[in-house]
Amino acid sequence: MSAAQTIHDTGAVCRLDQLSPERGAAVLIGERQVALFRIDDAHGPTVYALDHRDPFTGANVLARGIVGTTGDRWYVASPLHKQRFDLATGECLDDETIRVDVHTVNIVDAHVHVDA
Amino acid sequence: MQTPGLRTRLVVVGHGMVGHRLLTELAEREVLDRFDVTVFGEEPRQAYDRVALSSFFDGATADDLSVVVPGFAETHGVRVVSGDAVVAIDRSAKTVTAASGEVALYDHLVLATGSSPFVPPMPGHGLPGCFVYRTIDDLEAIRDWSARDDVRTGVVIGGGLLGLEAANALRLLGLEPHVVEMAPRLMPVQLDDGASTALRNHIESLGVIVHTDARTSEIAAGPTGSVQRLVLDGADPIDAGIVVFSAGIRPRDELARGCGLAVGERGGVVVDDTMTALDDPNVSAIGEVAAIEGRCYGLVAPGYDMAAVVAARLAGATGERFVGADLSTKLKLLGVDVASFGDAFGETPRSQSIVWSDAREGVHRKLVVDVETGAVRGGMLVGDADGYQTLRLMASGDVPTPEDVRGLVAPASDGGGVAIGPDSLPDVAPVCSCENVTAGSLREAVSEGSHSIGELKSCTAAGTGCGGCLPLVTSLLNCELEKAGVEVSTALCEHFEHSRVELFGLIRFHRHGSWAEVLAAHGTGRGCEICKPVVASILASLGNGYVLEGDRAALQDTNDHALANMQRDGTYSVVPRVPGGEITPAQLIALGQIATDFELYTKITGGQRIDLFGARLEQLPAIWERVVDAGMESGHAYGKSLRTVKSCVGETWCRYGVQDSTSMAIALELRYRGLRSPHKIKMAVSGCARECAEAQSKDVGVIATEKGWNLYVAGNGGARPRHATLLATDLDDDELIRAIDRFLAYYIRTADRLQRTAGWFEELGADVPHLRGVIFDDSLGIADELDADIATHLDTYQCEWTATLEDPDRVARFVSFVNAPDAADPEIVMVSERGQLRPIRDEERGTLVSIR
Ligand code: SRM
Ligand SMILES: Cc1cc2nc3c(=O)[nH]c(=O)nc-3n(C[C@H](O)[C@H](O)[C@H](O)COP(=O)(O)OP(=O)(O)OC[C@H]3O[C@@H](n4cnc5c(N)ncnc54)[C@H](O)[C@@H]3O)c2cc1C
Ligand code: SF4
Ligand code: FES
Numbered sequence: 001m002s003a004a005q006t007i008h009d010t011g012a013v014c015r016l017d018q019l020s021p022e023r024g025a026a027v028l029i030g031e032r033q034v035a036l037f038r039i040d041d042a043h044g045p046t047v048y049a050l051d052h053r054d055p056f057t058g059a060n061v062l063a064r065g066i067v068g069t070t071g072d073r074w075y076v077a078s079p080l081h082k083q084r085f086d087l088a089t090g091e092c093l094d095d096e097t098i099r100v101d102v103h104t105v106n107i108v109d110a111h112v113h114v115d116a
Numbered sequence: 117m118q119t120p121g122l123r124t125r126l127v128v129v130g131h132g133m134v135g136h137r138l139l140t141e142l143a144e145r146e147v148l149d150r151f152d153v154t155v156f157g158e159e160p161r162q163a164y165d166r167v168a169l170s171s172f173f174d175g176a177t178a179d180d181l182s183v184v185v186p187g188f189a190e191t192h193g194v195r196v197v198s199g200d201a202v203v204a205i206d207r208s209a210k211t212v213t214a215a216s217g218e219v220a221l222y223d224h225l226v227l228a229t230g231s232s233p234f235v236p237p238m239p240g241h242g243l244p245g246c247f248v249y250r251t252i253d254d255l256e257a258i259r260d261w262s263a264r265d266d267v268r269t270g271v272v273i274g275g276g277l278l279g280l281e282a283a284n285a286l287r288l289l290g291l292e293p294h295v296v297e298m299a300p301r302l303m304p305v306q307l308d309d310g311a312s313t314a315l316r317n318h319i320e321s322l323g324v325i326v327h328t329d330a331r332t333s334e335i336a337a338g339p340t341g342s343v344q345r346l347v348l349d350g351a352d353p354i355d356a357g358i359v360v361f362s363a364g365i366r367p368r369d370e371l372a373r374g375c376g377l378a379v380g381e382r383g384g385v386v387v388d389d390t391m392t393a394l395d396d397p398n399v400s401a402i403g404e405v406a407a408i409e410g411r412c413y414g415l416v417a418p419g420y421d422m423a424a425v426v427a428a429r430l431a432g433a434t435g436e437r438f439v440g441a442d443l444s445t446k447l448k449l450l451g452v453d454v455a456s457f458g459d460a461f462g463e464t465p466r467s468q469s470i471v472w473s474d475a476r477e478g479v480h481r482k483l484v485v486d487v488e489t490g491a492v493r494g495g496m497l498v499g500d501a502d503g504y505q506t507l508r509l510m511a512s513g514d515v516p517t518p519e520d521v522r523g524l525v526a527p528a529s530d531g532g533g534v535a536i537g538p539d540s541l542p543d544v545a546p547v548c549s550c551e552n553v554t555a556g557s558l559r560e561a562v563s564e565g566s567h568s569i570g571e572l573k574s575c576t577a578a579g580t581g582c583g584g585c586l587p588l589v590t591s592l593l594n595c596e597l598e599k600a601g602v603e604v605s606t607a608l609c610e611h612f613e614h615s616r617v618e619l620f621g622l623i624r625f626h627r628h629g630s631w632a633e634v635l636a637a638h639g640t641g642r643g644c645e646i647c648k649p650v651v652a653s654i655l656a657s658l659g660n661g662y663v664l665e666g667d668r669a670a671l672q673d674t675n676d677h678a679l680a681n682m683q684r685d686g687t688y689s690v691v692p693r694v695p696g697g698e699i700t701p702a703q704l705i706a707l708g709q710i711a712t713d714f715e716l717y718t719k720i721t722g723g724q725r726i727d728l729f730g731a732r733l734e735q736l737p738a739i740w741e742r743v744v745d746a747g748m749e750s751g752h753a754y755g756k757s758l759r760t761v762k763s764c765v766g767e768t769w770c771r772y773g774v775q776d777s778t779s780m781a782i783a784l785e786l787r788y789r790g791l792r793s794p795h796k797i798k799m800a801v802s803g804c805a806r807e808c809a810e811a812q813s814k815d816v817g818v819i820a821t822e823k824g825w826n827l828y829v830a831g832n833g834g835a836r837p838r839h840a841t842l843l844a845t846d847l848d849d850d851e852l853i854r855a856i857d858r859f860l861a862y863y864i865r866t867a868d869r870l871q872r873t874a875g876w877f878e879e880l881g882a883d884v885p886h887l888r889g890v891i892f893d894d895s896l897g898i899a900d901e902l903d904a905d906i907a908t909h910l911d912t913y914q915c916e917w918t919a920t921l922e923d924p925d926r927v928a929r930f931v932s933f934v935n936a937p938d939a940a941d942p943e944i945v946m947v948s949e950r951g952q953l954r955p956i957r958d959e960e961r962g963t964l965v966s967i968r
Contacts, residue, residue: 014934022642023670023677028933033941036934058958059686060941064674064733068644070610077645079674079682084645 012111016045019112024063024076026052029116034103035063036112037087039074048087049103049114054078055092062100123152126430127212127222129202129371131157133166134403134419135228136183141427143192151430153194154220156212158201159251162189167416167550170281172255173288175812175828175839181252205375207396226426227372227385227401231365231414236273240335245343246359249282258360262289263805267357269294271346273332274362275302277447282360283324284450288845290821294325294354296346301328306445306456307496310473314480314498318452321478327354335359367405367412380407389437391426400426413441417549424552442512442549446497446504451885452478453501458494458511459484467493472525474499483507483525491517492524500527505547505588514545538592539599547592548578548585555592562596569593569879579881586881608869609646611639616794616869620654629660631667649673650869653756656792657864657905659912662919663755663792664926675754678930679916680736683729685944685955688736690716690728691753692743693789696763696781696801697724706746714739717952723760723798725751730953732940737927740917749915752790756870758797761785762810766803766820773803775820780849781809784818787853788860790913791906794867794876797860798833812840815873816856821845825852829859829887830877838874841884844892854903858891861902 013027019038027034033052038045052060057080065076067087075084075093084093085100092098104115128135135155142148157163164181172181189196197214204213205225213219233248235241245267247258261267270286272279275297286293295302301312302319316326331349335356338344346354367384378386378394384407386394391406393399403419404412413419418441428436444457462469462484472481479499485492492510503524509515518524541547543556553576566572569590573579579586606615614622619638628634634651635643643651652671656663663676675681680688692707707726711718714735716728731739740750752758761784764770766777781801788797800811801818811817817828823846831840844855859873867876880886889895920926931937946953947960 018934020670021667025934026932027935028939031942033933033943057684058943059684060943061674061682061686064677064682064686066645066648066673067670068646068648069642070644071641074642080684082645 012108012113014112016047016107016110016112019047021045022067024065024067026060026063027114029114032116033060034114034116035076036105036114037063037067037074037076039067039087045107047105047107047112048074049105049116050076050085050087050090051100051102053100054080054083055098055100056081056083123150124430125221125223126151126153126226127220127224128153128155128226128228129212130228130230130368130403130405131155131159131163131196131198132228132230132403133163133183133416134230134423135226136163137420137423138226138228138402138427139188139192139194141424142430143188145427145431147431148192148194153192155194155196156200156202156214156220157196157198159253160199161252162196162198164252166250169249169252169255170285172252173259173285174842177839178252180839202371205371207375207377207399210398223398224430225399227399227405228403228423229368229371229405231367231404231412233361234364234366235361236332236363238332238334240337240343241361243335243337243343243359244341245357246335246361248361249278249285250365255285258285258358259289261358262286262291264357268292269355270358270360271296271354271356272360272362273346274364275299275326275328276305276362276364277303277445277449279360279362280319280324280449282362283319286358286360287322287324287450288842291357292325293323294327294346294356295319296327296330296332296348296354298331299328302326303454306460307454307498308461308482310471311456311480311482311496311498314473314475314478315449315452315454317475318478318499319450322450324450327351365404365414367407369405372401372405380410380412382410382412383407384412389425389439390429391422391438392429400429402426408438413443415441415443415445417441417552420550420552442508442546444508444511444549446501451888452499453504453885454496454498455501455504455508456494456496457504457508458492460494460496462494464493469495470522470525472527479527481525481527483521485517485521489517490519490521492521502527505585506541508549509541509545512546515541538588538595541592547588548576550585551577551580553578558589558592559596562593563600567593567597567602590881608650609644611635611641611643611647614638616650616654617866619650620657620865623651623654624658629655631655631671643671645673646869649676649756652676653792653794653869657909659908661912662914662926663916664920664929669929673754678733678736679740679750679754679920680731681754683955686733686941687729687944687955688731688733689753690731690736690739690743691721691725691751692748693751693785694725694748694760695785695789696761696778698763698778698782699726703746703748706742706748710739710742710746713742715946715953717954724762725760727753730946730955732932732944734931734937734940737921737930741921744915744918744921750790750917752916755790755792756795757790757792758785758788758799760798761788762798762800762814764801764803764808766801770803770808772806773820774822775803775825777801777803777809777818777820780818780820780825780852784816784853784856787906787910788856790916791860791864791909793860793864795870795872797873813837814840816859818852824848827852827855830873830882832872832874834872836874838878841877841882843884843888855891857906858899858902859887861905862887862890862898864905865902 021040024035024037035050035052037048065079074087077084090100090102106113162184200214200216202212270291271294272282275295283293283295334347336345346356369379372385385401391400402422425436425438446455466487469484481497483495494511510517541555545555561575566575607613648671721727761781763778763781767773798814799816800809800814802809802811803820813831813833817840819826825847827844828840829843832838945956947956
């Protein structure tokens, strides 16, 4: 059985170990493109899910931005024009009128489930 | 002086440095709208920086030299007539007449006609091949004449300041330079025998042949009727393909004589201390043409003071007076510091001198002090002008002389040094003499928010003239910021308190190899899009192997992470390296085939290579596999690293080429490919002075000469172009490569993030002697380390795409979706244009048939 099928069977989008810490990866859920970000800290791994689409350019690239912190907020900076988006809320830190959708993530048995 | 109800008609004759300063002074006082201003300039161009004239031979263009802010005349409603000389003044009708026939009426007339070079009336002085050194046109003519095949030696008549500058120019033009001076020593007006000898030693070691006590009796013509030889009294003649006169200047007072204004005994329009002509209140004279108490000033700073006096008067102020000038000079002649200030010759009674002389190092420093009080009164410094600004202030009485005068005379490198800090400068102390900026006004500017040298320069103009005051301005700035408790924040971001340079030093010293180590040891929080790529770049500069190894992968900008440049629609470009722009037909065919197979848009770049656009993330490994198979490697278009080394065909094909520029370009590109740096690095190599590779706009530019290579550095194209600076001439291959090694390593160690070499070098005060010192004389004692940095780079270089393709785990990263590795982003849509694909535009979505 291939990895993709295993995941399909469990309803997960990927295994946790397919995500590198602090570097995004995109998944395709139906038609929807979702950017996943894995952050590891003392409490273990957390995975955030945001729309992959950069609202400023319309390109599907947010998973490929650099992940960083300001204070204790985690964000991703768009690789195109560097606007930052809060990983937990989807708010744009550089333009309060803009927000991208966030999705609920559950980690079950080292597999990542996204409600999208 | 004003016709009632009308604006004052102001006519300025001469659009030189001082004439233009009058206009900017009036503009600053916001009174220009009260005047109808007409400026006549005889030269074909508006005012430019004559003081920096010689930098024309270092690559500066007429535009670089301009002192007129673009749009100045239009903004302020000033009429500037260039290329038209005033030929007559009628003081009773109050008109001037120009060569073009134009007659202009004036209420007030300002003469700012400067000086003309004095040409001794010796036989042959007018032969073709004889020049003076005063205007851009003169320099262009000198350059053109020197390019003639039969011109190999050049002679400058006059061994003063300007004469030595002219001799250096001839040297840069590739001629054998001679200087002929009547007096027994060089720069007789500023230097005594000891100082002059030190200067002479330096200059001779650079290849300038000096003849002192030499009287020219005739300039003799050759068979073609142009100059061939200088005949001297009682000495052998000198071969001369070109002769440049630099035997002093004479004020251009011919207009004044023509209209009956009084002129001084030694020339110049006689004015009082308000710069008003003695016998006509409607005429002023400023700059080199003005004679105050019988004296004309041949420096720009007094001219600027005079312009300020007249501007104040025209603006309605009374009581402004010209109070004389500081005739101190400090300059770099052929890379040698020469300074003279105050009573340099010890002419005041009860003075004595202290001399430090080190013939080996070519350093000669003399201070004239008061016998009783020990106060510094003047001095001359050759070879090392350390502390000049402060010593000059001691001589003018603006700062007290410290107890240990003898400590001042030795250069800092020999344990001496001028210990007085910028803090002890009184507010009235002039710091920048070119622009007449005092310590007080600099402090005020700092307190009003100018917190960088750049801001201080634009706000006070300090340091924008000869630049000699920049070290003092910098230390004053830092001292003020410290006092004000202003955190001079060089912190990278909220995670690192360090600047890039500091971080580089720390990582190098501790030999950190990973992000986790660097963050734990020196940072806080978890990093961001600013500090992460900086650390990634430093780790790569220090030779830590594959850039996507371990936790370094997460640090990289998306371009470095994908080893390709992301485009507007999320696709990538593929840029193989084409060293020196040389590419085989087979490689061209291979690239063509790859582009066809993957439906990529192709374009020749501005950097002489081929860019393939429109690759999706998941296609990159397959495309690169084909590129690598065709014998090409990563072009690092994505990295802050060497881009391209542009070349011309050079001696191999071109009828003018004097060296094999293509081979050199390829050698350089292969040497520095993959070298990670604070910003991208571009180079070029041209096969001769025609410069088809545009080397002077690159970070490193190399131009072939008959004898080797000239090396230019710190050029930039892009948004803020900078003409490169000539660093060294006639290097052989090895010398060239060693110099570039050190230049790059020094830049990588000391530049700020995203700072090109041009910005970095400007921040170093564009200090050529400093850079030459570091690179050629190991003045910082780090040359071995710099060489080792490049050696490490050469040892660890690998093609990042080859290294990626070798490892399936590395390849696995290149997918658009982790859960659907073969799927493409369905929203990437291409349309066809001129036979190739390009990304769809937003407004075209839904209206055009998609092709892919
Ligand atoms: C492809 C190319 C344009 C072309 O179609 O010809 C190009 C394309 C880009 N240039 Fe350029 N530049 C290209 C030649 C130039 C040149 C000309 C040259 O190198 O002779 C210049 C001016 C010379 C110079 O840099 O001094 C140039 C000055 C810039 C600048 C301004 C740099 C500056 O110091 O002012 C940027 C912006 C930056 O780097 O911050 C830039 C940035 C870019 C970026 C990387 C913008 C970006 O971040 O997406 C473009 C993407 C490249 C890609 O996707 O492959 N590009 N760019 C040229 C690639 C040359 C190559 O083979 O590598
Ligand atoms: C190579 C060189 C290096 C120098 N280095 C230094 C230095 O390091 N430090 C320093 O302080 N000074 C230096 N100087 C001197 C400095 O350049 C001059 O003191 C300064 O330019 C004087 O300004 P000005 O406006 O009086 O004269 P200029 O700048 O000469 O301007 C006078 C202008 O008037 C024009 N003109 C003359 N007659 C007429 C007419 N009838 N009608 C219309 N236009 C006319 C001339 O063509 C000229 O453009 C240097 C000069 C040279 C040539
Ligand atoms: S720079 Fe000189 S050698 Fe090179 S192509 Fe141009 S003319 Fe020929
Ligand atoms: S002293 Fe010349 S620029 Fe300041």
